[in-house]
Amino acid sequence: MSEVILSTNGLTKSFGAFKAVDGVSLEIQTGSITGLIGPNGAGKSTLFNLLTGVLKPDEGGVTLNGQDVSGLSSDKLFACGLGRTFQIPRPFARMSVLENVMLAPIGQIGETVAGPFLKRARMRSEEMHIRERALEVLDFVTLAPLADHPAGKISGGQMKLLELARVLMGNPAVILLDEPAAGVNPVLTETLISKIEELNRRGTTFLIIEHDMDFVMRHCDPVIALAEGKVVFQGTSEEALANPVLLDAYLGATVDD
């Protein structure tokens, strides 16, 4: 259980003179549901963007599954087995829920201009396969009844489930969730958590950024805390609760270097 699937080494990112992420080194254990917490402005989102390839680090690197993935763009990271969701859900609004999910498998035969004409038979059988798989995944996240709805017209919580479903189509080893509980009604949050836990039992590693301390303490272990761009705590959730530095940081007090 102590194998590391995702790690960073001295990761640094500045915006002008402001160091949003300042020499962050952390390790995510295979099979864990790791929580990443921190007050507003702690650098959580910047760190998340560095891990998901949206931003490129100024210094330091990221290792995924023993492979150096520093500076890779998010499409390449997805191919390497890293999936992510968004804080504010980003569904493909004018596409059906099913199409949203069917999009996700990479390297589809019909994804070129010539493919649909030159490799029709193969494309069709692959499409049937993808559709079947997509319906299974939608069923898993409880969205199967909404398969034909425009993705822009489902609720915010359902959109978060849809994002999880899309990501699952790529069979990622690690899934990064950006504030999964934010703005979601409690029933759907429960659904989402139960799905995360089930996936985790099947072997998927999760890194969850969450503003809601209570959520993290209940569902994540271990916990990593950021403040002012630095890691101020790494440990179990029990240790986190007992840690005065962490509570201080979370309440917005300054942390000594």
Place this chain on the structure above:
Amino acid sequence: MIGVLSYLVFFATTASILAIAVLGLNLQWGNTGLFNGGVVAFFGAGAYGTLILGGPPQEGMVGGFALTYPMALLGGMAVAGVMAWIVGLLTLRLRHDYLAIATFGVAVAFENLMRNAEWLAGGAKGVRGFERPFREAIGDGFLYNLVFFVAVLLILIATYVFLERLVASPFGRLLRAIREDEEAAQSLGKSPSRVRLTAFVTGSVIMGLAGGLYGTFYAFVSPQDVLPTLTFQVWAMLIVGGAGNNRGAVFGAFLIWGAWTISGWALSRFAPVEAQLYTGSVQFILIGAVIVGMLVWRPQGLLPERLIVSQQGSNPVNKRGE
């Protein structure tokens, strides 16, 4: 009677050619969300390319390669495609309005290039002397126009079928995803820049095809044929017909070309003599008003894009996207 019929054939030929261009724009804007503000440049590249490649040699001009017609037309499409590829590589990082401004600039530059490059495009007097295919066998006049119309119609149908299959395929799904949210699509392993470039080039090649047919129809092309007006007409056709819907694109082309033709006729017939001079400008204002009106009151167009649903029969409450 033959006069009316002859006019209808003329009208339908032009409308069909424009419909092909609108289909090209629909792939770019309707499906992929690429704001091409320089439609006429790619249309013009096809027209000039076809006539220069297929025309007879002329003194003082490069070109006049006298290729067989299919080669000339394909060559014209290739010229449009290569131009789109170069423009695409340079501008596809630009979003929306910035891409629109850049492509509009390309179109203005193209027009100026054609107007001044006498050695290549004949300058202001254009490219003349092109021999229309099968003219000797069929002869001029009504029969030729009828045959030509049928050929254009068949090409329009082929283009339509090609695009319908394309947008119903995983490639079409990819285009829509890029249109809806590039960053989300990229997080799912897709390469937005590759998809945008492919859609831009493919749509421009289709515009080049329309331009090639247009040049063939008149056996002549000049800088007057590549004015920005055409870009606005094609846009009006797509917006009125319904962006994202190929049937809407074709319908819009016939409707707007019909309205354009009728308004031109009505203005020349009924407008006071002093206003006759400004017929073109009045039409230009009208087409602008149509675009604005549609965008305000029915932005999805007359035939809106339809949501692709599964064949599982699971309760499709609202089949229309916004």
